[in-house]
Amino acid sequence: MKSTQNPERGTGRLVRGLGVASLGLGVPMLLRPDSVARFAGVDDSASAPALIRVVGARELIHAALCLVGPQRSVWTRVLGDAMDLAVLAAAMDGRSGERRTRVNVATAAVAGIALADVYASVRTARSQHGRGKPGPLTLEASTTVNRSPEDVYAFWRDLGNLPSFMQHLEEVTPKGDDTSHWVARGPLGKKVSWDAEITGEDPGRRLAWRSLKGADVDNAGTVHFAPAPGDRGTEVRVVLHYDVPGGLAGRAVARLFGEEPEQQVRDDLRRFKQVMETGDIVRSEILPRGTEAKRQFLQGPAQASAQTSNDGSSR
C-alpha cells in the first residue's frame, strides 16, 4: 500500500536510525578495540586497535551529524563505508583460515550497511531540496483540495500565484528559466527579498525550490501532491525550511509579535484551498483583506469596519 505519510518524514526517520547505528558501532570501537579486532579477524595486527579507535571516533561524528544535523549528512557515512571497505580489502591479503572467514563476514556486514547508507543518501537527494536545506526551522502542513492533482499542481507551479494565499508574501516574479524573485513581509514589518530556483520538479507530484546565495532569509521548500483516496481530490503536503534571523531566539521573538509560524503555514494552506475551490480568499468583516497577518491575531468586534471598501476583493 502506498504510504500517505510525508515522504520527507520517512527519510528523516531512516537517517536518524542510521545515526543510532553509528552510535552503537562507535562506542564499543572506542572502549573495546581488542574485542572488535578479534571479531573482525585482525587481532594479529599490532596497529589494529589504534586504527579501530580512530574509526570509532569517526562513527561518533557520523552519529552526531545524522542525529542533529541536516539529513544530507548521511553522505558522510557513505564516505566512511568506502574507507572501511578499503581497509578490510587490504586486511584480506595474507590472512587465511578462521581469520580470513571473520574478515569476510565483517566485509559483508560493512557492505550491507553501505547499501543502506547509499539508499538513504539518494533518498535525501531525491525527495528533498537538491542541495541541502537551511536550518533550523522546519515547518510542515497539509490539506486536501477538492480538485485534480494536475489542476492543483499547475496553480502552484505558476509561482506568481503564491502571494494570493501566502500571507507573508508580497510578490513572486518568475524569470523565464527556473529562477524567480521573491518579496516578503518579514517579522516586525521589515521587508525581505531573495532569488530562488526550482531544484526539483515532477509535474502533478512534487515541486521543490530553494533560495539562492545572498538571500535575506535562507529558505527552501517542497510541496508533494498526491491523489486522495476515493475521489476526495488532492492531498497537498508542504515542507518548508527557514533560516530565521537569530535562529531559535529569533523565532521566539517573532512569536512575541504574534507570528506563529506553524499556524501561519496551516492558514496559508487553508487559503490555498479556498482559492482552488471557490476562486477567492474568503473574507469576513474582521478579516477584510483576507491575508493580513496582524488582523488574523488581533481581532476586533465582528462588525463592518469603516475603511473596508468594494475593491477589497481584487485579486
Added chain:
Amino acid sequence: MKAVVWEGPTKVAVKDVPDPALLNHRDAIIKVTSTAICGSDLHLYDGYIPTFMPGDIFGHEFMGEVVELGRDAGSGSSANPDGLRVGDRVVVPFPIACGACSPCQRGLTSLCENSNPNAGEAEKVMGHSPSGIFGYSHMLGGYPGGQAEYVRVPFADVGPLKVPEELSDDQVLFLTDVLPTGWMAADMCDIQRGDVVAVWGAGPVGQFACLAATQMGAAKVIVIDRVPERLELAAKHTGAHPLNYEGTSVLKELRELTAGRGPDRVIDAVGMEAHTDVTAIHAYDKAKQVAKLSTERPQALREAILSVANGGTVSIVGVYGGLVDKFPIGSLMNRSITVRTGQAHVHRYMRPLLDKIRKREIDPTFIISHHLPLAEAAKGYDMFKHKEHSCTKVVLKP
C-alpha cells in the same frame, strides 16, 4: 445602520455601526426585513460561547431584500437556477456554505471547509472546524449577524433562496434555521413504523421536531419541558403528548408511557444550558460551568441517553460548545445506542420545506409570540430567556 450588539453577559444594545460592504465577488448585501432571536443566541447572550466578543453583532435567522450583488453573486445555482437579482426577496441559511468543497457537494453544508476564515481558532477547541455561521463568534468566522438593518451574505449564489411574494415573512423566516433544524433532528432518527419519539425542549426547534416526527410517521411523540404554555402549544399544533418534568421523574414517566421499552428515538433540542428540577445535579453543573471546568449543563442529553430504548437513536441538535462532564458513556456503549448530531445542513432542507409551506402542509407561524421593532431587541432577549409573557419566539423588524 442600526444593529443588535453584544456588550457582555446578558447585555445587548442597539447601536450605530458602519454599513456592510461587498468583500468577495460572490457576496450580496441584504436589506433585512425580518430577523428572529434564536434559542442558541441565548448561549451567546449569556456568554457561554467562547470567542464571542463585546461589539459583535447578533443574528443568524434573517431574511430580506437583495440590494447589492458582487460580480459573481448573481449566477445560477441549485437554490436559484435563474440566479439572484437586486430586488429579490430571499431567506438566508444560517451556515455559510461555498458549494464547492467536498462536504458541500455531499449536502453537509454546515461542515463547509471554506467559509470559516478563522478555522484555526475552531480547530483548537474542536479538532476540526465546522462552517462559518452568521453572528456566532469569531471561532465560527467572525461574521456580523443579521439582527441589523443590512447584512453581507458571502457565497450568495449558493445560500439565499428566493421566496414567493404571496408568502409572508413570518411564514418563510424560519426556513433559515429552526424549521430545518427541527426537521433534521427527526430526519436523523430514521423513524420506523411504530416508533415512539421523545423530544427534550418545547422551544421552536423542539416544536418543529415534534411536527416533523409526526409527519414522518411516528406512532407517538412525547415532548418534555417545564413551561406549561410551550407544552400546550406543542400539544395543540403538533399532536405531541406533553410531559412536564417539574415534580416528576422523566425516566419513570417515559418508561410508563412506553410500557417499559423506552422511546425508540430521542431528540435533544435543549443543548448546553439545560435546567433540571434535581437541584443537586443542577448546582453541580452550574458550579462547574461558572468555574469554567466544563462548558455545558447537559442534563437533557443525559436523560435522553438513559431513557432511550435499547438499540435506539439519540439525535442531538441542541447547541453544545465545548466539553461535557458526567456523560453516560456506559449506558451508550452497553445498549447499542446510535448517536447522530449536527448543526442543520439548512441548504438541503430549505427547498422541500418551502414547498410544504406553499402547499399548506406546514404553517410555521404558530411559534411566534412577539413581534418587536429592532430597537427593542434588549427587551426581546430578556423576555425570551426568562420565558416571560408566554414568549416562544421573538421576530424583530428593522
